[in-house]
Amino acid sequence: MDELLEKDSNIYCFSIYGRYFSGKSCLLKQLGYYIKNKGYDILEYRGRYLNTQSIINYVNTSANNKFAIIIDNASFYYEEIERIFTKNIGDKKLVILTASRTYYHQKRKYYLEGNCYCDYKQKDGFSRDDSIIVRDKLKAKNHLSYMASLREDAQPNEIYKQKSMANLIASLTYGNVFKRNKNKLNITFKSFSDLEKQLLIELAIFDTADIEIYPRELFTERYGKRISLDEDVTRNMAKIVDYVRMDENGLSLRNAIIEKYILISNKKELGDRIIDILRYVSRYVSERRNDIWYIIFQCLLKEDILENRLKLKKNDIKRIYFSVKKEYEAISYYWLQLGLYEQKVNDFVASYNYLEMSASIRPNSYKIQHALARNYLRHANYVMDYNEAKELFAEGEARMKNLIESKEFYKEKAKPFSINSYILEKIRYIQKFNIDPDKKELTYMNNAINMVSDADPYKEKMCYAFYVLLEEKINWEY
Helix, strand or coil: CHHHHCCCCCEEEEEEEECCCCCHHHHHHHHHHHHHCCCCEEEEECCCECCHHHHHHHHHHCCCCEEEEEECCCHHHHHHHHHHCCCCCCCCEEEEEEEEEHHHHHHHHHHCCCCCEEEEECCCCCCHHHHHHHHHHHHHCCCCHHHHHCCCCCHHHHHHHCCCHHHHHHHHHHHHHHHHCCHHHHHHHHCCCHHHHHHHHHHHHHHHCCCCCEEHHHHHHHHHHHCCCCCCCCCCCCCHHHCEEECCCEEEECCHHHHHHHHHHCHHHHHHHHHHHHHHHHHHCCCCCCEHHHHHHHHHHCHHHHHHHCCCCHHHHHHHHHHCHHHHCCCHHHHHHHHHHHHHCCCHHHHHHHHHHHHHHCCCCHHHHHHHHHHHHHHHHHCCCHHHHHHHHHHHHHHHHHHHCCCCHHHHHHHHHHHHHHHHHHHHHHHHCCCCCCHHHHHHHHHHHHCCCCCCCCHHHHHHHHHHHHHHCCCCCC
16 A cells, blocks of 8 residues: 555555455455545545546545545446546545455456556455454454354364355354254245345345445335334344344345355246346436446346356346346447347347447447457357358457557557457467468467466466467467
């Protein structure tokens, strides 16, 4: 942190990322306290829409010269944060402190790269010394749970055995009980009303999709006073409040064991619950407005999340998309994700049509242009006829090279995605049709790979695939 502040800039961004329950938010607050002692005026974002201009206006009109703004769950606002770096705040200093979950931080951090920015991975493991500190804190707050029955010298060992804060929290709530009695959750959940079960399913979906909070107003509108979360926890009878925590921002599940159980035991209902939520929030979602409602829509419609996180079958994913078509047909992201779904199931003609629908709404979007170019390349590698493939690949290659060679600011920063797709699809194309690439083509591919930072998580795969290709063409002088 101190090294960042020593850099020659007046706007800085320090991003913490890690798993849920890894202590990101606590560390964020500690950093805020630390920098406050250095004379900074501390701001904290708690809204539903990040208005960057209001931040700049406050900084420019304030009598203070040093400011820090704390933004939790920040990855969805990285594009807005990037705009702050372009603002003029004179000789004043502004530090942006953020915390995000790993998945979306890695997906969106390219917005911040190239600015006065650095990130830090918050690990959720702890040492034996940490275990003693954690035990003392839990004991002081009477939160030792089942560990209170252990000898005092055995308690830190039991905490250390949990390996991570997420596991510890699970064990201290209901995890230890459910590990001993696998039927306990099933019996408990049968006692809940249909509405309570529905809410728990929705909370599990939100958490799995990395939506950090279920907005309180969404709970109020959908459930009102029909579900009470204000009852005291009792030992004799489980209540929904035992499994759900609520603060001024919203709701979330108390631990990961509950989330996993809910998703597995209610798998057939996930699609209906997602459709229901998407329809409900559609009234608040609009193109280019990156607020909490757009974030919910974006996460619940993301093809990658639906398939790989929620483990939905392809037919269920398709049903979700077409069930909300009427509500979102004016939103480019809807058509983009539908196009990516069709691309995943190898219907490249349908994918092209949907991606063009997305492009008609946002013609200058890098993501949409990239998806269209990749669709041509993948289509070429899917067909068996070389003449058809040659025509498709030539079109996709021209489009992808246009993105790779672009000097536009946003495309310049995002181009590693295009380079990765182009290199891997080009290698597949060469190998599938046994093409002999000339030295000019191989040189272009090599130069493109070298444009990608060594820190990029996809570079190693690209380099290996290219090395294998060169070995196959070992007789070439290269």
